[in-house]
Amino acid sequence: MSLDIVSLDIVQMVLVTVLTAATPLILAGIGELVVERSGVLNLGVEGMMVLGAAAGFAVATQTGSTGLGALGGAGAGLLLAALFGVLTVGLAANQVASGLALTILGLGLSGLVGAGYVGMKRDPAPHLHLPGLTDLPGIGRLLFGHDAFVYAALLLVVGVWWFLWRTRAGLILRAVGDDHTATHALGLKVRKVRFLAVLFGGACAGLAGAYLSLAYTPFWAPAMTAGRGWIALALVVFASWQPLRVAAGALLFGGATVLQLHAQAAGLGLPGQLLSALPYLATILALVLLSLGRRRGGSLAPAALGRVFAPSR
Amino acid sequence: MAAASAAPAPRGGPTPLFGAYGIVKRFGAFTANDGVDLEIRAGEIHALLGENGAGKSTLMKILYGLLEPTEGVVTHQGDIVRLANPEAARALGIGMVFQHFSLCENLTVAENIALVMPAALTGRALAERIARLGADYGLHLDPARPVWSLSAGERQRIEIVRCLLQNPKLVILDEPTSVLTPGEAEALFAVLERLRDEGRALLYISHRLDEVRRLCTRATILRGGRVVGTCDPRAESARSLAAMMVGTGVSEVRPKSVGGSRGERLVLDRLTLPAPGLHGTPLRDIALRVAGGEILGIAGIAGNGQAELFDALSGESRAPAAGAVRFDGRAAGHLGINARRRLGAAFVPEERNGHAAVPPMNLSENALLSRHATAPLTRFGLLRLGAARALARRVVDAFDVRGAGPDPAAGTLSGGNLQKFVVGREILAEPGILVINQPTWGVDAAAAARIRQAVLDLAGRGSAVVVISQDLDELFEIADSIAVLHAGALSRPVPTGATSRAALGLLMGGVGEPETQTGEPPAAPAIRTAAPVL
Numbered sequence: 001m002s003l004d005i006v007s008l009d010i011v012q013m014v015l016v017t018v019l020t021a022a023t024p025l026i027l028a029g030i031g032e033l034v035v036e037r038s039g040v041l042n043l044g045v046e047g048m049m050v051l052g053a054a055a056g057f058a059v060a061t062q063t064g065s066t067g068l069g070a071l072g073g074a075g076a077g078l079l080l081a082a083l084f085g086v087l088t089v090g091l092a093a094n095q096v097a098s099g100l101a102l103t104i105l106g107l108g109l110s111g112l113v114g115a116g117y118v119g120m121k122r123d124p125a126p127h128l129h130l131p132g133l134t135d136l137p138g139i140g141r142l143l144f145g146h147d148a149f150v151y152a153a154l155l156l157v158v159g160v161w162w163f164l165w166r167t168r169a170g171l172i173l174r175a176v177g178d179d180h181t182a183t184h185a186l187g188l189k190v191r192k193v194r195f196l197a198v199l200f201g202g203a204c205a206g207l208a209g210a211y212l213s214l215a216y217t218p219f220w221a222p223a224m225t226a227g228r229g230w231i232a233l234a235l236v237v238f239a240s241w242q243p244l245r246v247a248a249g250a251l252l253f254g255g256a257t258v259l260q261l262h263a264q265a266a267g268l269g270l271p272g273q274l275l276s277a278l279p280y281l282a283t284i285l286a287l288v289l290l291s292l293g294r295r296r297g298g299s300l301a302p303a304a305l306g307r308v309f310a311p312s313r
Numbered sequence: 314m315a316a317a318s319a320a321p322a323p324r325g326g327p328t329p330l331f332g333a334y335g336i337v338k339r340f341g342a343f344t345a346n347d348g349v350d351l352e353i354r355a356g357e358i359h360a361l362l363g364e365n366g367a368g369k370s371t372l373m374k375i376l377y378g379l380l381e382p383t384e385g386v387v388t389h390q391g392d393i394v395r396l397a398n399p400e401a402a403r404a405l406g407i408g409m410v411f412q413h414f415s416l417c418e419n420l421t422v423a424e425n426i427a428l429v430m431p432a433a434l435t436g437r438a439l440a441e442r443i444a445r446l447g448a449d450y451g452l453h454l455d456p457a458r459p460v461w462s463l464s465a466g467e468r469q470r471i472e473i474v475r476c477l478l479q480n481p482k483l484v485i486l487d488e489p490t491s492v493l494t495p496g497e498a499e500a501l502f503a504v505l506e507r508l509r510d511e512g513r514a515l516l517y518i519s520h521r522l523d524e525v526r527r528l529c530t531r532a533t534i535l536r537g538g539r540v541v542g543t544c545d546p547r548a549e550s551a552r553s554l555a556a557m558m559v560g561t562g563v564s565e566v567r568p569k570s571v572g573g574s575r576g577e578r579l580v581l582d583r584l585t586l587p588a589p590g591l592h593g594t595p596l597r598d599i600a601l602r603v604a605g606g607e608i609l610g611i612a613g614i615a616g617n618g619q620a621e622l623f624d625a626l627s628g629e630s631r632a633p634a635a636g637a638v639r640f641d642g643r644a645a646g647h648l649g650i651n652a653r654r655r656l657g658a659a660f661v662p663e664e665r666n667g668h669a670a671v672p673p674m675n676l677s678e679n680a681l682l683s684r685h686a687t688a689p690l691t692r693f694g695l696l697r698l699g700a701a702r703a704l705a706r707r708v709v710d711a712f713d714v715r716g717a718g719p720d721p722a723a724g725t726l727s728g729g730n731l732q733k734f735v736v737g738r739e740i741l742a743e744p745g746i747l748v749i750n751q752p753t754w755g756v757d758a759a760a761a762a763r764i765r766q767a768v769l770d771l772a773g774r775g776s777a778v779v780v781i782s783q784d785l786d787e788l789f790e791i792a793d794s795i796a797v798l799h800a801g802a803l804s805r806p807v808p809t810g811a812t813s814r815a816a817l818g819l820l821m822g823g824v825g826e827p828e829t830q831t832g833e834p835p836a837a838p839a840i841r842t843a844a845p846v847l
Contacts, residue, residue: 168432175417175428182415185379186429187399303419 008138014258015142019150020216022247022254024049024208024225026153028232029239029246030160031204036236037164038197039177039304043099044084046229047106048077048205049212054114056210057220061117066125070149070210076113077206078199080106085198089191092308107223117220125149125215149211154247156204161243173197177302180309190309205229231280238287240300249287256282328391330355330514331376331407331483336385338371345371346382347538353483358505358515360525360546362558363535364757366727369518372535373485376516377409378402403429408481410472412488412518412755416460423456426475446474450504464616466497473504484508485516488755490524496614496822502528522551522758523786534558559759568769578777579603579658579746580639584632584646586625594618596625597802603777605745608768609806610792611781614821618801619781620663623750626779627660628653640746651686659683659744661736663751663781665728669735672724676716677705679723680738687742704741712737712763729760736764740771747771750781765791785814799823 028045035042055076060069084102087093125147128134134144164170175183176193184190208228213220231253239245256279264275329352338346346368353359363369374380376387378396386393389405396402399409416425423440430439440456447453452470460468469489476484486505490498505515505528519525525532525546532546534557542557581601588595596618603609613619624630625638632638632646639645640656650660662668670679681690681701690701702720709716712733716726723731736752752768753761769791772778781798782788788795789809796806797820804820 168427171420171424171427175420175424178417178419179415182417183428185399185411185415187378187403188428303417 012138012142014262016145017258018251018254019142019146020254021257022250023150023153024211024216024228025232025235025250025253026157026247027149027208027211028205028229029235029250030153030156030243031201031208032232033236033239033241033243033246034160034164034173034204035197035201036305037177037241037302038173038194039180039302039307039309040088040194040198041095041099041306042081042084042088042102042198042201043096043233044080044102044106044229045201045205045233046225046227047103047110048080048202049106049209049229049232050110050223050225051080051106051113052077052206052209053213053224054110054117054209054220055206057117057120057122057213058113060122060210060214061120066122066214067148069214070125070207073210073214074203074207077209078203080109081198081202081205084202085195088308089194089198092310095306095308103229111222114220114222118222120219122214122218124218147215149207149215152207157243157247164243174302177304180304180307184309184311190311194309205232208232231283235283235287237301238284240287241302245287249283252286253279253283327354329353329388330390332388332391333372333376334386334388336372336375336382336387338368338375338380339383344538346375346385349385349535349538349540351533351540353514353516355482355514356509356512357531358509358517358529360529360532361516361518361535362522362525362532362554364558364729364759366729366757367535367558368538369535370487371538373409373487373516373518376402376483376485377407403479403481406480406482408476408479408484410469410476410484410486410489414468414472416468416471418461419459421457421459422454422463422471425460425471426456426478429475430478442478443474446477450477450507451500452477452504466493466615469493469497469501473501477508481513483514483516485518487518489517490519490521496818498524522546522554525554526551555758558757576604577602578605578641579626579779581626582637582639584625584637586621586630586632589621589624589630594621594801596621597800599625599801599803601779601796601803601806603746603779605775605777606772607794608772608778608780608792610788610795610809611779611798611803612785612788612795612817612821613781613783613798615783617798617821619750619798621801622798622803623660623662623748623781626748627658627662654683654686654742654744657745659739659742659747661739661747661749661752663754665731665735666724670723670731673722675705675720675722676709676714676734677701677720679734680705680708683738684742704738708734708737708741711741712767729756732756733760733764736767740767743774744771744776746777746779748779748781751784752780752782753784753787761787785817789814797821 028049032042032045052073056069056073059072060066063069080102084098087098088095127145127147130144134140164174172183172188173193176188176190180190209225212224217224235246235249235253239249260275260278263270264272331353333349333351336346336349337344349368349372351372361369361372371380375382376396378399378401381397387396388394394405396405423443426443427439443454443456452474454467454470454474460471489501493501509515517525517529526549529546532544532554533540534542534544536558544557546554579602581599584596584599586596594617599622601609611619611622621630625632628645628648628650631649635644635647637646640653640658643656645653645656648656666672671682677698678701681696684704685691688704690697690704705720708714714726714730714734714737716730723734726734732753736749739747747768749768752764756764765787768778768780780788780792792809794806794808795812795817797804797817799821800823
């Protein structure tokens with residue numbers, strides 16, 4: 001690919017690709033961020049995401065509606081998360097073990113749900129088209145030419161940021177994640193808050209999976225999430241549990257992915273494996289530097305993260 | 314929580330503001346409260362007295378809606394009410410100041426307060442209310458500060474302000490002075506007396522009998538989950554109150570037998586250490602000498618370098634020069650904890666849970682953790698669990714540590730019992746040097762007496778003991794001489810008999826030694842280094 005004619009449209013094309021590659025990470029990462037802010041560590045993101053992909057594709061194919069497919073994907077993620085919530089929040093089971101089991105369960109269930117749909121193709125989710133605006137050269141497609149998933153992901157980032165730092169419910173969620181003993185002593189419903197957060201995270205992960213099978217690559221293939229759930233988990237940690245940083249990290253990751261694909265195609269002479277590792281290295285490096293910059297005396301992570309809570313009553 | 318049928322007849326007198334009648338609370342086979350009656354009237358400070366494990370906390374939690382009683386009723390102005398949760402209790406005007414503050418460390422002061430406020434009250438309006446109330450009662454707080462950066466006294470102020478913002482009719486205070494300095498405690502008493510004069514009721518839980526006698530007009534005494542008496546604490550002596558709490562007469566500690574003085578055993582020589590972290594206190598030019606058979610008390614307000622001094626003595630932080638810390642004449646400043654233990658020293662840190670003991674581990678495992686350096690508890694790097702269990706058993710027997718089962722997890726013990734275990738574990742090693750930080754913090758009278766006696770007996774056998782404590786009564790009871798730590802600098806030790814509470818209080822506040830004093834003031838200036846300008 002020749003790089004000597006860098007026109008605005010090529011830049012736009014690259015940016016559009018970056019945004020679409022980042023969208024599933026944003027959706028799943030923001031969901032997990034809310035879960036972890038409430039003090040629960042759900043390692044089952046990959047499982048909920050892949051089940052969302054299978055269920056989303058199945059529902060969309062059966063009903064012929066991408067919208068219902070997206071709802072189906074989110075619902076499947078939510079149901080799987082509900083199981084996790086019953087175990088870890090209700091029965092105080094170990095969160096790490098339950099989360100890992102959830103991933104394995106989700107991979108298995110998705111194979112079952114998607115068995116009849118392997119090899120089928122659908123049209124990708126429709127893209128926004130505003131006459132005039134979308135056709136603007138250079139920025140039209142970047143701003144006004146995406147599918148609903150992309151806009152939903154961006155709204156989710158802003159919405160969760162606003163929820164966590166501008167609403168009372170968000171304050172309670174953060175308090176529960178910081179010290180469940182203290183918040184319980186104040187009479188706040190620790191387990192209810194955590195269960196709802198787990199459900200929200202599951203729905204987000206399911207929606208992220210549905211985006212993959214309905215919009216990003218509109219078909220179903222087993223294990224098609226290809227580790228994106230794990231990357232979303234890592235993003236949350238390296239983003240210091242800040243929604244805007246999760247979005248930035250996801251975009252960086254998407255950007256590095258697109259960049260290394262182009263670099264491999266251009267034949268730079270570097271080993272392909274090294275280039276494939278580039279997005280991971282770049283994202284980790286950037287977010288580590290970001291979190292180093294503002295170290296204070298308090299704890300960056302939700303202090304109760306991963307600790308089970310069983311009230312005495 | 315709606316009012317229901319008529320309440321049981323109050324026992325004489327006007328209808329109490331709040332009453333609890335026939336309260337029974339069982340946890341499995343264990344009965345924490347067994348038929349407890351309590352009446353609280355408006356405009357009184359009512360004391361709830363009892364040892365650790367007497368059922369005070371359970372009763373408080375029932376009144377605040379955190380626990381529901383197995384049997385019995387709670388009444389409000391004569392009507393039976395159901396306190397299903399703390400929200401219901403708050404709606405009735407019950408507020409609580411927790412002993413172990415229920416604050417989220419990583420949230421700000423205002424956020425912690427907003428957690429229990431009506432949803433409409435947020436942001437600037439809330440900050441204004443906090444400031445107004447603070448100015449009114451002298452409880453100043455910066456709403457934007459995160460809680461982790463605040464001292465214990467400031468944290469308690471948050472709890473009190475949070476409680477008062479709800480305009481409570483009844484304020485429950487659980488051991489409110491246990492983490493406060495004498496000055497902070499005086500300020501708290503002034504607030505409490507004002508609340509009483511405003512017609513509010515206060516339920517005051519404390520181990521400190523002189524406080525109870527000063528503040529309270531009625532006391533209910535619990536022992537083993539039952540009410541064993543009510544009285545007017547002003548008409549009782551601290552001794553008679555303690556006897557009611559414990560059931561038998563509390564023995565005053567016996568003075569230690571004189572003897573076994575073996576010259577200087579512990580020496581700190583011009584020890585200077587930088588602050589360990591952003592919120593730590595640097596140690597400035599600290600010098601002290603403790604002889605065998607001597608107990609040196611170190612008084613001071615929390616956060617003036619106690620933790621840093623303890624760390625420097627125990628080896629958690631090393632001295633810049635090896636000779637700055639000397640045990641029995643040997644330089645130990647560069648040594649770690651275990652090496653210092655092998656020189657015959659032992660250490661009891663302030664925090665029981667997580668520093669002195671690992672809560673989820675058994676007592677025998679906890680015995681191993683500090684004693685493996687000095688006792689034959691391992692062989693070829695393998696644990697000798699039988700020997701560890703035997704050692705734990707010896708500590709349990711010698712110090713009357715009560716817990717469930719033969720080798721319970723440390724975290725399941727009550728505070729007093731765990732503290733007896735931790736102190737006993739170190740004292741049974743017969744250390745030549747013992748450093749102990751806040752030996753009886755939050756411990757009931759009987760356990761505290763036992764611990765103090767053990768420390769005195771150890772010194773009587775010729776050991777040098779350093780006791781860091783915020784409890785001046787304790788220091789006057791057991792220490793031979795007392796020095797004051799202020800802003801990381803240590804005053805010259807003064808014999809206990811030659812100083813007074815007032816003189817120490819001035820030093821603790823950073824004010825120099827007053828020239829005129831009863832007794833025999835030391836000739837030299839009391840403070841080696843001037844109080845630093847912060």
